[in-house]
Structures are given as C-alpha cells and as structure tokens.
Amino acid sequence: xxxxxxxxxxxxALLGAPLPDEPRSTCADCAMxxxxxxxxPAFSPSVKCCxxxxxxxxxxxxxxxxxxxxxxxxxxxxxRRIAERRGATPLYLERTPREERDQERGKxxxxxxxSLLCDYHEDGRCGVWANREAVCSTFWCLSDRRAVGMxxxxxxxxxxxxxxxxxxxxxxxxxxxxxxxxxxxxxxxPRRYALGELPGARTGDSLGLPTQRRIWGPWVGREEAFYRAxxxxxxxxxxxDVRTIGGDALTAAIAELEAARARLDAPLPTVLCAGTAERxxxxxxxxxxxxxxxxxxxxxxxxxxxxxxxxxxxxxxEVLAAVPAVGPWLRALVDQEVLGVPGGGDVPRRDRPAGPLxxxxxxxxxxxxxxxxxDERLEVSPEGEVTWAxxxxxxxxxxxxxxxxxxxxxxxxxxxxxxxxxTAVLLSGGWPAARAFLETLVEQDFLQRVPAPPPIGGAPDxxx
Ligand code: SF4
Ligand code: SF4
Numbered sequence: 043x044x045x046x047x048x049x050x051x052x053x054x055a056l057l058g059a060p061l062p063d064e065p066r067s068t069c070a071d072c073a074m075x076x077x078x079x080x081x082x083p084a085f086s087p088s089v090k091c092c093x094x095x096x097x098x099x100x101x102x103x104x105x106x107x108x109x110x111x112x113x114x115x116x117x118x119x120x121x122r123r124i125a126e127r128r129g130a131t132p133l134y135l136e137r138t139p140r141e142e143r144d145q146e147r148g149k150x151x152x153x154x155x156x157s158l159l160c161d162y163h164e165d166g167r168c169g170v171w172a173n174r175e176a177v178c179s180t181f182w183c184l185s186d187r188r189a190v191g192m193x194x195x196x197x198x199x200x201x202x203x204x205x206x207x208x209x210x211x212x213x214x215x216x217x218x219x220x221x222x223x224x225x226x227x228x229x230x231x232p233r234r235y236a237l238g239e240l241p242g243a244r245t246g247d248s249l250g251l252p253t254q255r256r257i258w259g260p261w262v263g264r265e266e267a268f269y270r271a272x273x274x275x276x277x278x279x280x281x282x283d284v285r286t287i288g289g290d291a292l293t294a295a296i297a298e299l300e301a302a303r304a305r306l307d308a309p310l311p312t313v314l315c316a317g318t319a320e321r322x323x324x325x326x327x328x329x330x331x332x333x334x335x336x337x338x339x340x341x342x343x344x345x346x347x348x349x350x351x352x353x354x355x356x357x358x359x360e361v362l363a364a365v366p367a368v369g370p371w372l373r374a375l376v377d378q379e380v381l382g383v384p385g386g387g388d389v390p391r392r393d394r395p396a397g398p399l400x401x402x403x404x405x406x407x408x409x410x411x412x413x414x415x416x417d418e419r420l421e422v423s424p425e426g427e428v429t430w431a432x433x434x435x436x437x438x439x440x441x442x443x444x445x446x447x448x449x450x451x452x453x454x455x456x457x458x459x460x461x462x463x464x465t466a467v468l469l470s471g472g473w474p475a476a477r478a479f480l481e482t483l484v485e486q487d488f489l490q491r492v493p494a495p496p497p498i499g500g501a502p503d504x505x506x
Pocket of ligand 2: 091161162174
C-alpha cells in the first residue's frame with residue numbers, strides 16, 4: 043500500500059482498484075543514492091528525499107498526535123512547532139516563511155543538504171509515516187511505468203492536496219466559523235502562512251501573539267485540542283462523504299486522475315511517433331530519457347534506439363516488419379514518453395512539408411507528442427552577459443545577441459504556429475539570416491514545419 047490507510051481507501055473507492063506500489067523506489071536502501079544516470083547527483087543516505095518540510099492539514103496534525111506509531115521525535119517536533127507558533131494555523135501546521143524560502147533556494151541541495159531535512163525525519167525514517175500528507179505520500183523517485191506512472195502519481199498528489207485543502211476548510215467552518223473570512227480566500231483556497239497570505243506572517247517565522255489570538259479565537263492556547271478535534275471529524279469519512287464536502291472544487295482534479303489512470307490502461311495505438319529524447323551510453327545498451335524522468339533512463343539495445351526515426355507517422359506494423367526487435371520494447375518506450383500518440387499540434391514527420399523553407403511556410407515549436415511545456419530563462423553572467431534560453435522537452439536554444447533574443451521571444455509567442463517570413467524584420471540580415479536561424483532550429487527538432495492554417499473564417503461551407 044502506497045498511501046496512508048484512509049487516503050488509500052478513498053483512492054481505491056474512486057478508481058475501483060488499489061493504487062500501484064512502486065518496488066523500484068527501494069526506500070530502505072534508497073535507489074537515488076545510486077542513480078542510473080551518471081549525470082544525476084547521488085542522494086545522501088542520511089537525508090534521501092526528505093529535504094522538504096511538508097505542510098500538514100489540521101486533521102493530519104491531530105491524527106499524528108493521536109497515533110501511537112508517530113515517533114517520539116516527530117511528536118516532539120509537532121508539539122514544539124505548535125508551542126512556538128511556527129506555522130501553526132487552524133488550517134495547517136505549515137512550512138514557515140523561512141522554510142519556504144530555504145526550499146526555493148535549496149533546490150540544488152535536494153536529496154543532499156542536511157540543513158533542509160524535514161523536522162519529522164528520524165534516523166532515515168519518517169516519524170509521521172502513517173499520517174503523511176499528499177506530497178510525501180505520493181512521491182516516488184522511480185516508477186515501474188516510468189513517465190506515465192509519474193504523471194499518475196502527480197495527478198494523485200494534486201487530487202489529495204485539494205482534498206486536504208477542502209477538509210481543512212470544512213473543519214474550520216465547523217469549529218471556528220467566525221474566523222473563516224480571515225483564513226479562506228473567496229475562491230475556497232486556504233490563506234497560506236508560508237506564502238505571507240496571513241496577517242502577521244511576514245514579520246518572522248513565529249506568528250505574533252495578536253495575530254495568533256485573531257486567527258485562533260476561542261481555541262488560542264488549546265491548539266493541539268483543535269487539531270485532535272479535526273482528526274476526529276475526518277476519521278469516519280468515506281470517499282462519498284469527501285466527494286460531497288469537496289463538491290465542484292474536486293471535479294477537475296478527479297477528471298485529471300481518471301485520465302492519468304486511463305493512460306496507464308490504454309492499449310497501444312496503431313501509429314506511434316517519436317519525440318526527442320536524450321541518448322546516453324549505459325553498459326551494453328542505449329539509455330533513453332525524457333524531461334519527465336531525467337534520472338531514470340530506459341536502457342534498450344542499440345538497434346532499438348537506432349530504429350526510433352522510423353516512428354515518423356507510418357503504421358506500427360510497418361516499423362515492426364522493418365525492425366522486429368522493437369516489438370518487446372514498445373510499451374516501455376511509450377511509458378518513457380519516447381514514443382507518443384500523434385496529435386496535440388505536433389505533426390508526424392512524414393506529414394510535414396519538405397523542401398527549402400519559404401517565408402510563407404508555417405513553423406511551430408515541436409512539443410514531442412507529449413505536450414512538453416515551453417519555458418524561458420534569462421541569465422545574466424557576473425560580467426553582465428545576457429543569455430536568453432527557450433526550453434522545450436530535452437531541447438534548449440540559447441542566444442546572446444539582442445536581435446536573436448527578440449526572434450526567440452517571437453517564436454515563444456507564436457509557439458503554436460507562426461509565419462516564417464514574419465521573423466525577417468527582427469534580424470538586420472533580413473530573411474536570409476532569419477531563414478538560416480530557423481532552419482537550424484528545424485534541424486535540431488526544436489521547431490517543426492506544419493501545414494498552413496486554414497484562412498481566417500475557415501474552409502468554405504460546401505452545403506451552401
Ligand atoms: S522515494 Fe525517496 S527514499 Fe524512496 S528510494 Fe526514492 S529517493 Fe529514496
Ligand atoms: S513527512 Fe516524512 S516522508 Fe515527508 S519529508 Fe518528512 S520525514 Fe520525509
């Protein structure tokens with residue numbers, strides 16, 4: 043069982059089956075202390091993935107205080123944080139503003155820096171294991187179903203996180219009705235202490251006494267009892283109860299989880315297309331990894347990796363006839379998102395316009411048949427040199443010249459489709475310079491040529 047007992051029962055009731063366990067994430071002998079990708083920094087065995095301070099919703103704080111399985115150190119940490127008014131609000135026992143900043147700053151120390159270690163961690167173990175919140179209970183570093191499995195766990199995290207928010211608010215409405223306006227945004231989102239959304243939270247890590255009194259009302263000085271009362275209210279809830287309490291606020295997250303589960307169960311389609319993937323030599327094979335699973339390369343025989351360009355939109359049967367060795371690897375390549383279903387604005391390679399690039403051709407960012415997000419990054423070196431980078435999937439374009447920066451910004455704005463010739467005015471070299479730049483990006487699989495969009499107004503209505 044991967045989740046705490048009650049959350050596991052809720053998810054099983056929703057999905058009709060238990061959540062998958064992930065035996066490749068060998069926590070007792072942490073898999074990330076020996077990552078498969080040599081470029082991934084190894085985790086420290088003394089901290090593993092617990093360089094993270096979770097924000098526990100009110101009912102899980104109470105459950106952890108009541109649960110005899112909670113370690114003494116974790117129980118003491120919970121009590122200390124409450125007594126010191128560090129992140130203790132009626133909604134959550136939260137990360138403090140300082141911990142929030144450390145978390146942001148400490149991304150480089152993830153898995154390594156002991157100063158980022160969770161307060162509830164003890165001798166390599168979780169002291170609140172039976173009452174972990176959504177982030178901790180759905181985290182796996184390695185999934186049997188690779189990128190597709192990771193997306194399923196992320197969807198579970200988002201749904202459980204929303205459930206935690208709604209139940210925490212439901213408790214406050216019942217036990218502290220006069221403080222709801224101070225604690226809850228109009229859109230039913232909790233006001234977060236760590237983010238400075240609660241009055242008084244910006245002045246330090248401990249809430250000032252006036253603020254403490256204002257938000258805790260009649261429960262001030264009895265905060266532990268409040269959290270225990272929250273746990274008692276949530277303990278008997280079934281999934282049907284949670285669904286009723288959460289109402290429309292849960293609908294989108296449920297739909298996302300059901301779609302992620304459907305992807306796990308989906309049969310292989312008759313056409314698959316290759317996106318971009320990084321390829322590294324690993325042992326006697328080729329390690330293929332994509333942006334969602336950079337630490338977990340899929341090792342395949344070289345002839346299988348060499349066959350990937352054949353996945354250009356032709357029927358799967360044709361690829362298998364040409365390279366039968368690919369057959370046993372198809373499911374794993376789909377799970378790793380090296381292969382994807384054509385669609386989503388990406389055009390199979392053999393359906394793309396060919397020939398020299400002309401000004402009236404349409405270009406779009408290639409999203410790898412997996413809707414890879416497009417990110418921009420601005421870096422300024424100590425010498426003052428500006429670098430603008432555009433990242434999509436495993437491809438990154440970096441430029442320094444102001445003209446080229448403007449061109450990249452134009453590409454980002456027109457990611458779903460832009461006229462190639464419209465970039466000519468951005469470079470002093472005009473269309474020849476723009477064409478050379480764009481053709482390089484097409485060769486690098488950052489851009490794809492796509493059929494021209496229909497004229498504004500659409501195709502003529504043939505029924506008239
Ligand atoms: S989930 Fe965390 S503790 Fe478990 S193997 Fe992965 S990194 Fe290690
Ligand atoms: S709550 Fe437990 S699993 Fe989560 S970071 Fe802390 S020690 Fe690790």
